[in-house]
Amino acid sequence: xxxxxxxxxxxxxxxxxxxxxxxxxxxxxxxxxxxxxxxxxxxxxxxxxxxxxxxxxxxxxxxxxxxxxxxxxxxxxxxxxxxxxxxxxxxxxxxxxxxxxxxxxxxxxxxxxxxxxxxxxxxxxxxxxxxxxxxxxxxxxxxxxxxxxxxxxxxxxxxxxxxxxxxxxxxxxxxxxxxxxxxxxxxxxxxxxxxxxxxxxxxxxxxxxxxxxxxxxxxxxxxxxxxxxxxxxxxxxxxxxxxxxxxxxxxxxxxxxxxxxxxxxxxxxxxxxxxxxxxxxxxxxxxxxxxxxxxxxxxxxxxxxxxxxxxxxxxxxxxxxxxxxxxxxxxxxxxxxxxxxxxxxxxxxxxxxxxxxxxxxxxxxxxxxxxxxxxxxxxxxxxxxxxxxxxxxxxxxxxxxxxxxxxxxxxxxxxxxxxxxxxxxxxxxxxxxxxxxxxxxxxxxxxxxxxxxxxxxxxxxxxxxxxxxxxxxxxxxxxxxxxxxxxxxxxxxxxxxxxxxxxxxxxxxxxxxxxxxxxxxxxxxxxxxxxxxxxxxxxxxxxxxxxxxxxxxxxxxxxxxxxxxxxxxxxxxxxxxxxxxxxxxxxxxxxxxxxxxxxxxxxxxxxxxxxxxxxxxxxxxxxxxxxxxxxxxxxxxxxxxxxxxxxxxxxxxxxxxxxxxxxxxxxxxxxxxxxxxxxxxxxxxxxxxxxxxxxxxxxxxxxxxxxxxxxxxxxxxxxxxxxxxxxxxxxxxxxxxxxxxxxxxxxxxxxxxxxxxxxxxxxxxxxxxxxxxxxxxxxxxxxxxxxxxxxxxxxxxxxxxxxxxxxxxxxxxxxxxxxxxxxxxxxxxx
Amino acid sequence: xxxxxxxxxxxxxxxxxxxxxxxxxxxxxxxxxxxxxxxxxxxxxxxxxxxxxxxxxxxxxxxxxxxxxxxxxxxxxxxxxxxxxxxxxxxxxxxxxxxxxxxxxxxxxxx
Numbered sequence: 001x002x003x004x005x006x007x008x009x010x011x012x013x014x015x016x017x018x019x020x021x022x023x024x025x026x027x028x029x030x031x032x033x034x035x036x037x038x039x040x041x042x043x044x045x046x047x048x049x050x051x052x053x054x055x056x057x058x059x060x061x062x063x064x065x066x067x068x069x070x071x072x073x074x075x076x077x078x079x080x081x082x083x084x085x086x087x088x089x090x091x092x093x094x095x096x097x098x099x100x101x102x103x104x105x106x107x108x109x110x111x112x113x114x115x116x117x118x119x120x121x122x123x124x125x126x127x128x129x130x131x132x133x134x135x136x137x138x139x140x141x142x143x144x145x146x147x148x149x150x151x152x153x154x155x156x157x158x159x160x161x162x163x164x165x166x167x168x169x170x171x172x173x174x175x176x177x178x179x180x181x182x183x184x185x186x187x188x189x190x191x192x193x194x195x196x197x198x199x200x201x202x203x204x205x206x207x208x209x210x211x212x213x214x215x216x217x218x219x220x221x222x223x224x225x226x227x228x229x230x231x232x233x234x235x236x237x238x239x240x241x242x243x244x245x246x247x248x249x250x251x252x253x254x255x256x257x258x259x260x261x262x263x264x265x266x267x268x269x270x271x272x273x274x275x276x277x278x279x280x281x282x283x284x285x286x287x288x289x290x291x292x293x294x295x296x297x298x299x300x301x302x303x304x305x306x307x308x309x310x311x312x313x314x315x316x317x318x319x320x321x322x323x324x325x326x327x328x329x330x331x332x333x334x335x336x337x338x339x340x341x342x343x344x345x346x347x348x349x350x351x352x353x354x355x356x357x358x359x360x361x362x363x364x365x366x367x368x369x370x371x372x373x374x375x376x377x378x379x380x381x382x383x384x385x386x387x388x389x390x391x392x393x394x395x396x397x398x399x400x401x402x403x404x405x406x407x408x409x410x411x412x413x414x415x416x417x418x419x420x421x422x423x424x425x426x427x428x429x430x431x432x433x434x435x436x437x438x439x440x441x442x443x444x445x446x447x448x449x450x451x452x453x454x455x456x457x458x459x460x461x462x463x464x465x466x467x468x469x470x471x472x473x474x475x476x477x478x479x480x481x482x483x484x485x486x487x488x489x490x491x492x493x494x495x496x497x498x499x500x501x502x503x504x505x506x507x508x509x510x511x512x513x514x515x516x517x518x519x520x521x522x523x524x525x526x527x528x529x530x531x532x533x534x535x536x537x538x539x540x541x542x543x544x545x546x547x548x549x550x551x552x553x554x555x556x557x558x559x560x561x562x563x564x565x566x567x568x569x570x571x572x573x574x575x576x577x578x579x580x581x582x583x584x585x586x587x588x589x590x591x592x593x594x595x596x597x598x599x600x601x602x603x604x605x606x607x608x609x610x611x612x613x614x615x616x617x618x619x620x621x622x623x624x625x626x627x628x629x630x631x632x633x634x635x636x637x638x639x640x641x642x643x644x645x646x647x648x649x650x651x652x653x654x655x656x657x658x659x660x661x662x663x664x665x666x667x668x669x670x671x672x673x674x675x676x677x678x679x680x681x682x683x684x685x686x687x688x689x690x691x692x693x694x695x696x697x698x699x700x701x702x703x704x705x706x707x708x709x710x711x712x713x714x715x716x717x718x719x720x721x722x723x724x725x726x727x728x729x730x731x732x733x734x735x736x737x738x739x740x741x742x743x744x745x746x747x748x749x750x751x752x753x754x755x756x757x758x759x760x761x762x763x764x765x766x767x768x769x770x771x772x773x774x775x776x777x778x779x780x781x782x783x784x785x786x787x788x789x790x791x792x793x794x795x796x797x798x799x800x801x802x803x804x805x806x807x808x809x810x811x812x813x814x815x816x817x818x819x820x821x822x823x824x825x826x827x828x829x830x
Numbered sequence: 831x832x833x834x835x836x837x838x839x840x841x842x843x844x845x846x847x848x849x850x851x852x853x854x855x856x857x858x859x860x861x862x863x864x865x866x867x868x869x870x871x872x873x874x875x876x877x878x879x880x881x882x883x884x885x886x887x888x889x890x891x892x893x894x895x896x897x898x899x900x901x902x903x904x905x906x907x908x909x910x911x912x913x914x915x916x917x918x919x920x921x922x923x924x925x926x927x928x929x930x931x932x933x934x935x936x937x938x939x940x941x
Contacts, residue, residue, distance in 0.1 A: 005895060394900050460915050481925075482933065492933060511917075515912075525927040537915075544910065589917060
């Protein structure tokens with residue numbers, strides 16, 4: 001059988017790595033991705049492990065890398081992806097990489113610091129120039145007067161003895177949002193002794209740190225008196241304004257302005273030089289950073305893996321335990337041999353037995369990966385348990401298609417998936433970051449099969465965008481009915497609805513050879529027929545699917561050496577399921593085959609028969625389908641009920657009987673087995689079962705863990721109840737196949753009737769219909785894709801998934817394993 | 831059985847079940863009875879070829895098991911689905927209920 005049938009054989013190997021070659025060996029193993037290391041130092045904290053110093057060095061280097069990356073990002077550059085294969089460098093190279101990185105980081109920091117300082121200086125100069133250049137006309141004019149203006153009264157303010165009447169100026173710049181507050185405070189503090197003028201700059205200046213343009217408000221305060229001056233300075237300090245010296249004479253100011261402009265020009269040249277140097281440094285960073293990051297990442301991973309090995313000081317080597325697939329053992333040994341012969345030593349690996357449950361390894365290719373993915377999403381299978389994935393490849397798209405059946409919609413889905421599959425190797429498609437696109441892209445093969453099966457079920461349901469097609473002529477003859485019943489035109493005009501009677505000769509000519517007859521799409525009572533058909537179809541498909549699940553359990557029981565379960569569990573389960581619900585399927589098919597239209601009026605009702613079967617009662621109006629039906633039914637019910645105690649007590653009694661001689665013979669030995677039992681993985685649900693199922697090869701009885709009778713009975717009781725009640729509820733659960741296909745068909749029909757039908761019926765003139773159809777078809781297309789493809793598709797996907805995960809898999813699958821996740825660097829190569 | 835139908839269409843609407851209405855002078859598609867045996871034989875053979883004979887022709891390779899599983903599962907699922915559809919229509923207990931407009935045009939269109 002294919003390799004997907006159950007997990008590959010995974011063995012525990014012990015690796016002896018001489019200290020000289022340990023690093024290269026592990027690095028090589030990481031490149032190959034063959035083994036999963038087990039942590040042998042689990043009790044040791046991270047700070048006490050052997051290679052903690054190296055790990056720490058790698059982490060510091062990674063911190064520097066992060067800083068460099070941040071600088072690169074700030075400069076607006078993009079790191080190129082690393083090229084080529086970069087293996088983990090030998091430990092001595094780490095020093096070199098560290099030195100280079102440190103040097104670059106230091107240079108970068110220096111240059112950045114310089115740049116910041118220069119920028120701040122430039123900003124100050126610019127602000128000063130702006131303040132000087134700003135004209136505060138009236139104030140300056142007022143300063144030149146002799147004070148004969150209306151300021152006169154101010155000069156005689158009761159401010160004490162005369163100060164010098166010279167007008168002094170304070171000029172500066174403040175942020176606009178602080179300006180009103182500043183003005184108010186100045187007015188209140190120095191009322192009457194100053195004139196303040198606030199002007200906004202025409203152009204915003206660039207902020208030195210953030211680079212954003214910021215507006216500034218310049219102010220010019222003319223005041224009298226030294227104390228006022230001090231007050232003003234205190235206030236401006238308080239508001240963190242930039243204050244600049246303001247010279248009275250116009251020429252002096254102009255000279256100062258010229259000087260400032262010259263200085264700022266020089267400064268800008270220096271700034272330019274600095275930025276050129278910065279880009280040079282960044283160029284070197286761009287060269288060093290990508291390969292460096294990959295290499296250091298790999299190195300750290302290798303050291304972390306080495307930390308998991310235990311040290312054997314006597315042999316001067318590291319001992320590692322790893323899970324490895326048996327098929328890969330030769331490759332493993334060859335890899336170890338190659339990487340250790342370079343150092344002149346030899347590393348070996350050999351298999352050791354283990355009691356723990358190994359991880360599960362199922363190799364998939366890009367087609368089967370998505371199906372294995374949806375099975376694993378529920379739970380990774382236990383080691384060597386039967387894998388539902390190869391059957392899911394077909395049953396999942398099929399059950400989806402039963403709920404989605406429409407040729408047109410299926411075709412659209414198929415074409416979309418085909419486009420993705422054909423373009424799957426294009427780099428642009430692979431590099432797309434959108435998560436939703438990635439989800440669809442990863443499931444492209446799933447969508448392909450779903451679309452394909454939907455086309456098939458669409459043909460069977462005879463629905464193409466809710467329209468039926470007559471590939472073959474219909475099996476119902478309206479004319480024959482009309483002729484036989486004398487349907488004249490007058491008669492037809494009086495009766496709005498008339499029913500074709502299959503009893504009339506010539507009306508029903510035989511079943512439509514492929515799918516549902518197209519006449520039903522014209523009928524008003526098509527739902528009566530379709531509902532009956534789809535419900536029965538759902539039950540039939542459900543019973544078949546579940547029986548298949550129970551049958552798959554046979555392979556598990558045989559493989560794990562639990563043949564008693566075949567007789568004590570599988571057989572009762574199958575009898576129960578098929579005796580009750582298989583019989584229902586039989587009744588359905590029998591009625592389809594044997595009850596014809598001639599006896600339609602008195603046709604037996606399967607539902608009533610089924611109910612009476614369980615109640616052991618009888619309905620006189622419901623005729624039997626076949627002679628001795630009641631006897632058969634009674635037998636089946638009794639048989640099924642008899643299976644319940646077998647299911648409940650069979651396996652526990654058998655196990656207890658088998659273990660009782662051992663329990664009596666070796667009571668002392670049980671303590672050792674207890675300790676051994678502690679090593680079992682915590683996911684073993686019941687002690688008894690875990691030891692049973694781990695004995696894949698059939699080990700001796702003396703290694704069994706303790707068997708607690710109450711737990712065994714409890715477990716089996718739960719299983720019995722789950723199975724028996726589950727049979728009923730799960731069979732009913734399959735009716736969702738009917739429900740969703742009905743919903744899809746109705747939605748599709750409504751969309752056609754409300755949108756397209758109206759559009760096609762509009763306008764008898766040639767031009768009108770053509771023009772009107774364009775927007776109508778656009779609306780139809782958008783709603784088809786949005787509602788019927790996306791929404792219904794997701795809904796059917798979900799329900800098909802549920803049917804698999806719950807109704808199918810709970811018959812045989814436990815899903816309590818864990819995956820083999822090999823030690824590999826491939827995550828960093830992406 | 832002749833039934834005189836005034837109004838619509840020619841008076842030759844008495845239709846035999848098989849064969850063209852030769853007195854019309856034109857060949858119309860015949861409403862042949864659908865047999866049950868023929869589709870069953872055809873489809874059983876078809877899906878049987880895919881599901882039973884197909885696995886023998888799958889080339890040896892790592893994916894042989896998976897491909898065989900897929901072929902058999904496809905054959906079983908698709909055959910079962912088709913079989914259910916045809917069995918459900920084998921002995922209908924009631925017929926379609928049509929609007930009178932539908933009866934008017936189908937009567938002359940499909941025959």
